Amino acid sequence: MNGFSMKNVMKKNVMTIALFAVYVLFVILAAAIKGTNMLDPSVVTSLIEQNAYVFILGAGMLMCMLTGGNIDLSVGSFVCFAGAVIGLFSVENKILNEWYGVWTTQIVDGKEERVLVTAAQPLSTPVVLLIVIGVGLAYGALLGFLIAYVRIPPWIATLAGYLAFRGLGTQVLTTASTTNAISNFPKPLLAIFSGKLFETGWGEMNIPCLILGIAGSAVVVFLSLKARATKVKKGYQADPMWFVILKCCLIVAIIMFLTVEFALDGGIPVVVLWILAVLIIYGIITEKTTIGRHFMTVGGNAEASRLSGINNKRIMFVAYLNMAILTVIASLVVTARTGAANAFAGQEFELDAIAACIVGGVSAYGGAGTIVGMVVGATLIGVINQGMSLVGVDQDWIKIVKGLVLLGAVVFDIMSKKGNKKQ
């Protein structure tokens, strides 16, 4: 059928609908069983802050998966290592003192001992950021080179990274600190990646947050209407007006819901801005740019892509370089939120990002997937996580349910594709 059909819309957005249903279900269950209000501003904010890394890493993983179902297993370990690097240079620690401190020898109880006279100065935040991004670029370039040009299967190359960076990160942290973790990060660094924008007290209405929310809603409505108007003007097939308005209403409702929640909880979390920036940038790359199209084509049919003049190797290289940069950003966000770099940071992050993509309808074989889908997938898993813990379900059971949801999403995807073919 050529025209607009509500059935198709429902079919396309089945995961979004599932997300709404699951959310409502948990809101009711949490209130009924434990008397917890899942709509409480602090609960909503923590849902987003806790899952920030999934959105950021998911964007990178999406790009990798588009190229043919390739994944990056080293993401979690690299989050840990990058965190260690950030800590190493921004907080006074044993390694830094060993390298740059001023030492002298004293005789204590007849033995010679080295004594620190002046501790090494930690580097300023901009320099630390430059260093850690540099480390990310170097790793990404190496990984991209190995995968794209040496043709090492991605899962093997990144498995090596998974092992090596967990070890390296732990080594740095245990050497640098007696507590095996680095904390007391400088305030400027924390402020860039965590905290609230224009923070106000709890329970007050945060005005800048409201203004931003309303402005954001206005932009969404304007762009949707403009897009439809252009389509109508040029005589292309466009969705009916009522549907566009309905869609706008829903999106505005979500934005305003979050805005009010944030406003009541002291303002927009800084991390939300990072998430939005990443999602918007990668949304545009995948949907609107030539390079985004190339990612899809390489995954859809590598040979056809090569014979159409696309440099497949370069696309693979960029995918993994990009993943490493986003991993560094995720690491900064996570380190800033917990206020510490420790050896357990980033565990299973790679699996969360992959799961978000798969549940979000990104093809496990490459060539198809959207940022919006990934966001829905990530949020669905996040809601299940939070909802079940609030209801009081055991961690082990949460894992079982998440596993089943992942499997169910893929089975559903494959079954619905089969159904399409039969028609």
Place this chain on the structure above:
Amino acid sequence: MAKVLLEMNSITKTFPGVKALDNVNLKVEEGEIHALVGENGAGKSTLMNVLSGIYPYGTYDGDIVYDGEVCRFHNIKDSEKKGIVIIHQELALVPYMTIGENMFLGNEQGSKWCIDWYKTYAEADKYLAMVGLTDSSKTLIKDIGTGKQQLVEIAKALAKNAKLLILDEPTSSLNETDSRALLDLMKKLQREENLTMIIISHKLNEVSYVADKITVVRDGSTIETLDAKTDDISETRIIKGMVGREITDRFPKRHDVEIGDVMMEVRDWTVYHPEFSERKVCDEVSINVRRGEVVGIYGLMGAGRTELAMSIFGRSYGIGISGDLILRGQKVTLKSPKQAIEAGLAYVTEDRKGNGLVLSNSILRNTTLANLKGVSKGSFIDPDKEYEVAEEYVKKLKTKTPSVEQLVGNLSGGNQQKVLLAKWMFANPDVLILDEPTRGIDVGAKYEIYCIINDLAKAGKSVVMISSELPEVIGMSDRIYIMNQAKIVGEMEASEATQEKIMACIVGVSGEADADGVGSEA
């Protein structure tokens, strides 16, 4: 008269839109070597796939009577149980396993749970001796040559107690000596083991050498069966059977097309196989094409046509490429498909699903794939422009689809071919190399594709059309090159070309065709 081992009666097999076999009859007597000959796509392989159960009972019409009983094979296992074993053109051996392991793959020796390796290798050696292979059965497959691998395949078939052995193009990847050895082995097995064999081959001299009977298949029907004892089975006689059809008015005429200067020329083009680096897939090939000209390259499968085209197109195939590529009078070096596209070349692949189209993408996205720049501002795609372009080509090429958002995977073969052509037309090349542009599409769509080719020529493009359909090559080309075994073996004006002359170039029998090739078009 010997006992009839196999009888296939009025076999009809249809694929969606195509009748691959139409009322085919085949009778094979016990202990004979029976050859099946015909052009590409005539239906030989389909017939053998029906016989061996690859196309199971129920998907075709007609009866298979084998050894006196009607057979209904549901899969290969069924037919192998009866002793019908097929050896495919592409050898099915695992390179990193030994000869012995390969021979008993799926037919393991020993008890149900435990393989008896002593028995395996002892049995293997026994059958290897039968085919005259002296290598140990513990040698890895990758360490022996293609000729010996072919022998292993035969030994493997014998180990399955084959009574009827089907060999699909057994010599296509063998050199002269190995081919002869294989044919002699066939004769020996016939003599000593009373084995019945069906051989499919394009090499007519080999067919004449080895076969007792020859059945000619053309356009999905059996035309005639020649008996080596009573009939003339010379190559010219076989060719007559293979191509003996009238060219009707299936090809639209080109009018008022001015043929201009030489647009592209290839000189002494030599290409080696990417994996078997000593094998030449193109051997000092020289061809040229002018503006507004349609040049046909005829050759059977495996002649090196696709390899030639792809190696010209930015070295996208092969290694050790040497020779000159001259475009618009300038010598150029094209190192990647990207450079080739920028230089004005387009290669429209024969394998539209494999390396032509992204089936999971829409018509829209496939159309602009090779020239995304043409619908972009900087690195941003202009969705409106892209939509307009896709619509324009759907209209121009009469692609049947509800919308340009339709996934290409859901289109019919003919419409997919049009999208593939649209993709390359939008890249705006000067030279289009069309590799089997009408493979697997129905007659109506073929005619439309021919019209598009004519329009391209009229617009001053140079078209190189690779085809293994003789009538098509003769009907559509201005000039024809004939390619066989990596070499150009003939060149002639289409007006002088006949099917017999072209086939004669391939088998290298007639001096007349050679003389033509040297004389015309310098």
